[in-house]
Structure formats: C-alpha cells, structure tokens
Amino acid sequence: MELRGITKRFPGVVANHDIDITVHRGTVHALVGENGAGKSTLMKILYGMQKPDEGTITIDGEQVSFHSPADAIARNIGMVHQHFMLADNLTVLENVVLGGEKLHGISGRARAEIIKISERYGLGVRPDVLVEDLGVADRQRVEILKVLYRGARTLILDEPTAVLVPQEVDALFDNLRELKAEGLTVIFISHKLGEVLSVADDITVIRRGTTVGSVVPSETTPKQLAELMVGTELPSPETRESTVTDVEMLKVEGLRLTSADAEGVERTVLDDVSLTIHKGEVLGIAGVEGNGQAELVEAIMGMRDPDGGVITLDGIDISHLPTRTRREDGIGYIPEDRHRHGLLLEAPLWENRILGHVTEKPNAKGRLLDLKAARVDTERIVREYDVRTPGIEVTAASLSGGNQQKLIVGREMSHHPKLLIAAHPTRGVDVGAQAQIWDQIREARHEGLAVLLISADLDELIGLSDTLRVMYRGRLVADADPATITPEELGSAMTGAATGHLAASDNGSAAGPTSEEGESE
C-alpha cells in the first residue's frame, strides 16, 4: 500500500499535507507522532471515513478511492478502533456476525469460522461468552477477530495499547506477530516509542500533519525517534528564573474518589492524592492517560464530589462547593476535551465567551446578561489573544482547533484566576498557537498565578513546570525536578516502573525500562 501526497484541509487548518507512506505486505508498520500530529485524520482517510483533498492511495499497484468504510472493507482493509464497538449484552459470536450475516451465516458455520480464525492467529476467543464478561484485552481480540472475519488482510490498529497493562501489551504484540507471519499487514498507530520499537518492522513519523521521516527500528534509538517526533524547532523550555512564592494557593490533602466504571464495578480512581501549588508555581502532572488525571481535575473543579480529603483554595475549604462558586472564587479551567467541556460548538463566539462565567462581569449585570459588554469583551479577546476569526458572530465550530483553544485561554485568563487548571492546553493546536498559549501561561505565572498543568506532551510538562509529579493508577507515585529530568526518565516513571523522587542521572535506573524495550527488539 502506498500513500502519496495526501493532503486534507479542515476549515482554517490543514490536518494532513504531503503525506507519503509505503507499507509493505506482511509487515507491521508503525505510524508514530504526538497527539494532534494528524495520525487520526490520516487513519480515517485510509479507512474511507474521510476523503483526502489531494493525493493518491495505491493498493497493490492499483490506484483506489474510498468513499466509505465499506469501500475499504471491500479492499480487505479493516480497522480496530481505540474505543471498542461491541454490544455488551451479546455473545462474542453474535458480535462478530452482527452486520456480517451474509458471510458465514449466523450459527454453525460462523462458529466454526470464528474458531478457525482464533486458532490460526492464537487469539483464544471463545465464541459463546457474553462480551460483558470479558476484560479489555479479550474485547480487543474480539475486535481484531471481527475484522479478520470480514476478510481483512490489512489491519489498522488505532492506539491499541492505550487501554492495556504491560502484560496485555506483550500478548497483543504476540498476536500481531502471528498475523504478520500469516502474511497479513498491520498498520499500528501509537505515540509510545518503546512499544513501537519492539514490534514494528518499519516506522513512519508524523509531525504537524506531515511525514517527517521513515526509520527502521534496528537502526534507531528511542531518543532519535523522540527527536523526530517532537522536532528540533520545538520551543525550548527556558523559564528558569523561578517565580514560585511561599503562599499556598491550592492545597489538596488525602483526596479520594471512587467511581463505577463501564462494567459497573466500583473502582478507586483517586487514592490519597495530596499536593500543594503556590502562587506563581506551575505544577505539572505526568502520567499515561486514564490514571486519574481527569478525575483529579474534575474533583478540583467540583464536577465530581470527592469521597474523602480536603481541597483548599486560597485558605478556603472548597471540597464540596458547587462548580460555579469555585469558578467565581478564581479557578480558571482549560479543559482536556474542549468540544465537550469548553465550548458550545453551535453558538456564536460571544456566547462562548459567556460560558462558564455567566455570573461574572462583564457578562452579567445583576441577574441579567449584559450582551453588549460581552460582545465588546469578546472582540477584545479575539484581538488580544489573536483568535483568527472573521467576526464574533460565527459559531465556535467553524474555528480551527488552535483558535478555539486561544478563545478558551483568553476567556479564562480574562477573569484573572488565582488558579488555572490547564489540561492538555496545546493538544491538537498548531505550532503558532502552541507557543502563544505557553507564553500566556508563563506570563500569568509571573504575575502570581498558580497552575495545575496536565499534559501528555512531556516536553511541554518539563518546559513549563516548576514542580513535577507523576500519577499512576490514581496515586501520585513520584516527583521530579524539571530542571534535571529527561522525557525518557519521566516516561518510565509513568509506567509505574519508578517511584519516589526521581533523581537526575545520566544513566539512572529510571531510564531502564525504556531502554530495555529498545534492546529487546
């Protein structure tokens, strides 16, 4: 399979441009890149969910054009989504045949086919178990089987390891090697370098929407790969003159939170979390996604009521106050998912400027809205924060991600927060906007703002933070000094491999797991 010059534009932003990839039959090909680098768009193009504006896709020497996933399936391309698409209350067999009833019927023949596929690739799928009784890894194998059942010879796996624990990752990689041995092609999307190096035959790196290089794992190191991924032009983190004061702004003590997961099992998502952020301090939290960062943010914002512990903001106990009061008391919030939590997509920009601050000036006068003042202030934000838009009456949905984010940052900063919670503030944002947002956070910090920064971008974390903590399975397991720590060391602590204070070291144990994975290839 070959992709040449693939370009995809979205309103105001180019998601992919000049993508060139060659995938050889019978290989595991990894696509790596940071969050927001354009991997998911590329994948949607490959699977027929979106049409490229320019460029060609060639399969076995024949140029193709996909209008829908059905076209891709007809070409024996299958996709395993990051979020499983299985019906819990049906059996594995029923899930597999659902929508593919014509292939092998729905009973005897289908069961035989499932068992055959399962044995051939060592998937160990039992056809008559209810999906709701399966664990995450088993579900993933059902998804893979579902795709194979439909005759796929090329599999696209979207961040398949994001939901797995290390042992499960190993088992998955064994499955992938089986598939490869049978002559199937696997396109594997990830941003975890160690994994990629251990399983891929070829690696293509995507950065800022385009392919920046192809490497062979045996000839590369994680460090080289990381440099390719992040790029050398990355604005470097020189905010070293400390602005940290002694004044405690946010203090979290012994915070506990339980929540029912998708299966209805009560799980502890925050376990005895304690941290303190001072005025003028940026505290960064590193961690693999899904280890409790989102829940921590929601507990501080008041969107979830903690089961134990105390949250103090500027000397006031806010543990159980409503979200609105906390916002009025000076918490600014840049949410992780701006479409779900930060914007009203179909509302005009000036209404989005009111969102979250409806009780505050200049948006309200008493119990009434002050539309005129809100509009004027929106104009100001658009100007000062360089939101690229033709006007404030357009809907938020018509702005590019970076401009949406600049609007949110502008809105939150306009209320002079005491504490800013910034969850992945530059995710899916173009380079220019990224640098601006960083500058704004630094500037505010300089003026005494306390910042809780959560990010998957380790350079961002290290670059902006005054203090670093590592979150793993709902606990803060390690801390580090951003002045001395490297992304590799931080990355290993994120997998739970290292705890306590991560001392700076050139070849310390903390970097161990990453390099081990590299060596195992």
Added chain:
Amino acid sequence: MRRVSKIVAAGIATAALTLSLSACGESSTESGGKDKGVGLAFDVGGRDDHSFNEAAARGVDKAEKDLGVQSKLMTAKNGETEADREQRLSSLAEAGYNPVIGVGFNYGKSVNKVAKDFPDTTFGVVDSPSEVKNVYGMVFAEHEGSYLAGVAAALKSKTHKVGFIGGVNNALIQKFQAGFEQGVKDTDPKAKVTSEYLYANDDKGFNDPAAAKGKAKGMLDGGIDVIYTAAGQSGNGSIETVAGKKGTWAIGVDSDQYLQPGLAQYKSSILTSVMKNVDVAVYDLVKSVHDKKPLTGNKAYTLKDNGVRLSTSGGFIDDIQAKIDAAKKKIASGDVKVSDTPAKQ
C-alpha cells in the same frame, strides 16, 4: 444575524396583525342560501360507525327518501373544542340548512350557543336536553333499554358472569351501565357484572376499536360469556373479539347491529342490540321542519313508547322473549324503576 431575523420576524408579525385587523369588512356569515335541507353533525366515528351515528344517518336517509329533502353530513374529529363544534354548526346554519342537528351530547353546549345566533333555524341535539327555544333536545331512556339487555344477558349466561364495556366514563354511558347492572341483578341475583370503561374522559373511547378488543379479550379470559358494549364505533372491536370465542354473546348498541353489513361476519354472535331510535327522533324533527311545524323543547324517548327497545334479529332471544316482555311491562307500568346512575360499589 439574530437582530436581522428578529426585525424580519417582527415585520411579519406586524403585517399579519394589520392584515387581520384590516380585513374586518367581510364576515363569512354574509354568504349562504336558504332551505338547503337537513344539516347533520356527527360525533366522532362518523356515519359508518355501525352504531350511534349510523342510527342518526338512517333517519336522514329516510327523510331524503320520504320527504325529498337534501342533506349535508359532517363529522367531528378527536380532541375537538367547543370552537370546532360551534364552527361546524354555524357553517351548516349559514349555508342555509334547516334543521341543523348535532348528534351526541358533546354538541349540547354548542347547539345552544349557535342556536341563539340563528333564531330562524331549528336545531336539534341528540342525547342532550336544551332550554333554548329553537332547539329540540332528544334524550333517550338508555337505562331502560339496557335493563332489558341485562335481563337477556343474565338469562343467557352460563358462567353467571357478564360484562359491560363503556366507551367513556361519562354520565351518558353510566346510564347504560346502571340499567344493565340492575337488569342482571334483578334477573339472576348471583350473577356477577364486571363494568369497565375504555377511557376515563377522552372521546377517543368512541372510536378506538382496538382498545375495546383488549378489554373484551380480558373479560372473556376471565370467564365472562356475555358482553354488552356501549362505545359507539369502538364496540365493533368488542363484537369481533366475542365472535372469536364459541359460546359467548355480544350485545350491541344504538343500531340493530345484527343487521349491519359491516358486522355481518360476526352476526351469529350478536345476541341482541339495545336500540336507541335516534333515527326516529331525527326523522321526526326533519319532518316537523319540512311541515313548517318545527318541534322544540325536549323529548324523552323511553321504553314505554318504543324510543328504546331490544332488537330481535337473528332470533337468539326468542326463547326468552316472554321474560323480557314481562320486564318491559313492569318498567312501563312503573313497577320497576330503573336507576340512571350506577350503584356505588
């Protein structure tokens, strides 16, 4: 944009208002002719309900044939308001129909109101008394007819369980229930009567055969073997269900339902029907207007003068006719007083 659309919207609204106020010149009442014949407004279910409305329609048919008058028939929809009914009656009156007859107690108020606007037209209303001078109120002793149905049901039931299904739980249908229950009890004291209604207060009860089917099914399953349904068009559903089970009887209402072509396939299960001679009443009124001696005031059509009666088509009650006649005599003579409200349980 918002502002612009608001301005446009406001403009449209103003224009509409101006239009509505400025067009005051002409009113629809200023057109129409005279003496077009009889105008009849049906209750929900319409002419072909095989029951109540159809009885009224027969009266009009007869008048057309015998007196050579024209007619205009209109039908009510579900969920109507007074305004809808008033409009229907006014339209008929305006167009020059005379008499104008509302079929069903729902027309009680609207007939009274419209009649005052058209003093030269004679109005009639079935099932509702009226105090307006140009209105002829036709009310029926449904409870007396139903009493006889109760007698027949009690004599025919083998399980000693009989059922009553009413379309809507209102005062009119309660008369049917009351008479039926009393008739059963007086004939067979150990018989059990189950009375149920399709709707508490929604005139949909008169044209929802599916609901009646369900109710009848439930009653049959409970061992009831004679079901009397007073629910207009809905009754068809009940009759159909009863016909599906051997050895059970349905009792019809308003028209002689044994003779209804639409119900022909079920007729061997229709024991008898409590006939309200709405056709006679309607014909009387049309004829009186035709003869230039319009009837006014209220007239009660009772068992005594055959205003209500039990049909004998099919001959299924021939064997018990003597007992029914005896009961009828007692009511006519006043020995038995039939209550028009159900006994409280």
Added chain:
Amino acid sequence: MKKFARFDKNKLILGIAAPVLAIVAALLITSVIILATGKDPLYAYSVMVDFGSKSDSQVWIINKAVPYYLSAVAVAIGFRMNLFNIGVDGQYRIAAFFAAVVGGALTLPGFLQIPIIIIVAMLVGSVWAGIAGLLKTTRGVSEVITTIMLNAIAAAVIGYFLQEGRLAKKDGNLFHTPNLPGSSHFFTIPTMPKPLDGFLVIAVVVGFAYWFVLNRTRFGFDLRTVGQSESAAEAGGVNVKRMIVTSMLLSGAAAGLIGMPTLLGVSYNYGTDFPVGIGFTGIAIALLGRNHPIGMAAGALLWGFLERTGTQLEFEEYEQEIVGVMQGVIVLCVVIAYELVRRYGLRLQQRKVGEELAAQARKTEKAEVSS
C-alpha cells in the same frame, strides 16, 4: 463591518429558505394527495384562503391559536433544555381541573379570583411536570417515559374525581365541576362580529417572557447551555440536575395556562367535554416554530387557520382528513427543511471562515514580502 453584513445576508437568505422550502414541499405533497382522491387541489387552496381571511375566521383562528401557543411555549421550554416533555397534555388537563375545582368553590371578586385560579393551575401543572423532573434527576428515568405515564395517571385522576358526589355534578349527560362565579369570567377584546379572547394578552406576555428569560437573563443562558451541551454546562458551573427540575417546573407552569382560556372564557367549568390533546398539538407547533417565540406564534396561527378552513373543505366535499394530512406533512417538511438548511449553513460558514482566514494570511504574507 462589511464582513458582518455579508454574513448577515447569507443567514437571512438561509433563514427564509427553510420555511419557504418547507411550505412549497408541503403544498406539493398535499396537492398530490388531493389529486389522488380525485379532487382539485387549487380550488381547495382558494377555498381555504378565501374562507380563512373572513373577519370572523380571523377571530376564530386567533382565539384557537392562543391555547396552542401557550402549549407550544410549554413544550419549547423543555426542548431548549433537550427535555422532551410529552406530558404537557396531562399537565394542562389536571391543572385546569383543579383550578376549576378551586374556582368553583370560591366566590371572590374577579381581581382576586382570576389570579387565584391561574396560580392554582400553574402550581398544579408544575407539580405534575416536576414529578417527571425529580424522577429523572434522582432515578435517571427518561422524562419521555414518565411524562407519558403521568398523562395516563392525570386522565385517571380526573376521571375518578369527575363523578357525581365527588368533585363534579351532573348536568344532562355531562359531568362537570361547579360553574365558576361570574366574577371569574376573563375579559374579552371587542371585535366584530365575535370578540377576541382576552387571554391573547396573556399569551403575548408569556411569549415575551419566554424570549426575555431565555435570551437576556443568566438563568436563560444556563438553561440554553444545558440544552446545547450538558457536559459544557456542567464544566461551566451549571447545576444540571437542578436545571432539569427547574425547567420541568417552568414547563409545567406554562402548561397550566393552556386550559385557562377555555376555563375562564368559554366553559367556566371542567367537564367531560373539556378539550383534550392540545399538549400534543403544542409539540407540533414548537417544532414548527423552532422554539422561537415568533415562529411558534406563526405556527399556532397556521394551525388555527388549517382547522378553521378544514371544516370548510369538508363542506366543499373534500375529505376532512386532508387537513390532518396537511398538518403532518407541514411539520415533517419544516423539520427536514430546517435540518438541511442548518447543515448547509454550517458548512457554508466553515468554508467562509476558512476562506476569509486564508485571504487574511495571504495579505499579511504579501505585506511581509513587500516590506
């Protein structure tokens, strides 16, 4: 400023396009149906326009539209929150019933009696709707299910009490609550030949209040926010659960007004002949009017127009069901047309924004090059 003007013009055209598209489509479909019954559609329309524009027709239509409008507002309050209050029908009926009971039992001067009756109706309506709101927030039961159930319960409750010896008395073949005293008859606006219902004024006030609260107050903003994105509202500090209960209470209070024009202006009691089904008509009109106060007014008037002229169509030997078909077709066409136009507009806007920005970028690039 020029830029804005261009956006406005587009939006204006789009805004008019939707209803025009819908009405044209609805007329076409209805014409085909009338033709299929072997009648002349054009004559039908001319009969409707002719009869509908008569002065007494206009009064009739406006009076008929008043409860429809109130019903549409009650439904729209829920719609703006993404709540589907199907129970408006049960709410207004039970509200009118208890208001009639209270009104029939009191004899106070009108300036006290009428407000008391209206307030009782609003309270009962909001309690009835509030039950659904509470069940949704505490037990997670869909308001669609509960409001439908509550409709049935309301009918049963009314059926139970609307019997002789309970709260009603018998009048001929009807049961109804005791008549309201003359002091509680609502005023009318004298027009020829029949007067306009004074409740028109209340409907206008309600429509304005609906617009003002939603668009000009903090509370309204919160409410709309929840309707657009529950997650964003929550993150923005709106107490979503309380908002659900509050909006159900408001919706129910508005629903309580629906029966008032009939109770205070026509029947003066709640009887077995009290109109039913206006709550469902309100859903259609709210859809038709896109929850906009003026759009819904137009929708309510259109509905009244169709019903007024429908009877006349029956007079002209058309099937009376034609009007029902028309109403259904219009709602369907409007919903489809608005959705199509909305999507097209969104795409158009995104493309425009993209173009504008690209143009800006080119200009600045050129400036940099030349400098």
